[in-house]
Amino acid sequence: MESQRSDINEAIEASGEATLEQANKKAKEKIDSFFNVRLDIAVTGETGSGKTSFVNALRGLKDNDEDAAPTGVTETTTEPTDYKNPTMPNVTLWDLPGIGSPEFKAKTYLKNVKFDRYDFFLIVSSGRFRDNDITLAKEIKKKKKQFYFIRSKIDHDVQSEKRKGINKEETLSKIRRNCEEELKGIGNSNIFLISSWDMYEFDFEKLIDTLESELPEHKQNALLQSVPVCSVAILEGKVKMFHKIAWALALISGAIAVAPVPGLSFSSDMAMVGSFFTSCYHSFGLDHKSLERLSELVNKPHLKSLEMSPLVQELTQMSSIRLGASALGEYLCSLLPVAGSAAAAAISFTTTREVLLKGLDALAEEARKVLREAGLE
Incomplete structure (x- = not known):
């Protein structure tokens, strides 16, 4: 006793x-x-960047799962769409329309997607980061919220370069340098190389570590509970x-x-x-x-x-x-x-x-x- x-x-x-x-x-x-704490994560990027597949991967789902966000070769997201984590409904991933589409011009994008409801932004690109991506990042920065750049489809790039005799390490190093060069005007930009098909490779763990370190404690717990x-x-x-x-x-x-x-x-x-x-x-x-x-x-x-x-x-x-x-x-x-x-x-x-x-x-x-x-x- x-x-x-x-x-x-x-x-x-x-x-x-x-x-x-x-x-x-x-x-x-x-x-x-x-x-019960809410965590709202915005995922945005240009059409075809792979943002919807990334949303599914963060939710632990495949693109063809019953509750997965719909994907396609054309823009399938026409308005901000919320997708709950399957086991933690208080964690929401928002699949945002591609920036630069007719209904969502870069200059008015944040207003149209209701900027204030998101805890942070993930800006996804499958190739080089475009002017719209950089404009969006600058606007988010002005409003004092966090954003992170996701270079998607890295597994495709690695396989493509491998056929040319270039090894994985060289390919990743080259892509990272290119991204840093494109985004050098942003200042302290966070860049993560990600494959939505294979979250066990590349920078997914680094991404989660970074988000954890920069979120308030109660939001950290929500994130860590929900990620695969x-x-x-x-x-x-x-x-x-x-x-x-x-x-x-x-x-x-x-x-x-x-x-x-x-x-x-x-x-x-x-x-x-x-x-x-x-x-x-x-x-x-x-x-x-x-x-x-x-x-x-x-x-x-x-x-x-x-x-x-x-x-x-x-x-x-x-x-x-x-x-x-x-x-x-x-x-x-x-x-x-x-x-x-x-x-x-x-x-x-x-x-x-x-x-x-x-x-x-x-x-x-x-x-x-x-x-x-x-x-x-």
């Missing part, structure tokens, strides 16, 4: 607050922000993020346990645990659609036959037994004045934290195994 109280005191201290009630309030704000797992570094970033959320959920559990209401602590804890495991499952790319896409990208068909949902069910069932076993003790403690409430909070905090972290570790290890099987360590 003494170690449990020490754990919860350590968590309260780490929150920067003086009491469990204050720490709980802060934890609730963190959890609300984690699961395409490297060990991105996966470990997600694990670290969920580890922090587990502590916040455990603090909330401790505060709820103080109330002497039969069954309240158990039902609340189970709801939190179920939501937490489901979020990890999707964010780590363990759902069927993510595994299917990965198997196609790395040409390893057996990956799509992996079935991870039973693991979530198993973890939830084990958690139910563990949480149920401690629920009676929490309730009995909560009936005692002052000291009993503290004891109930300590038991609930420690038990819930252990359950969450054990499940997190199990799901993270399965995700690491998938990356190893895919050859993406």
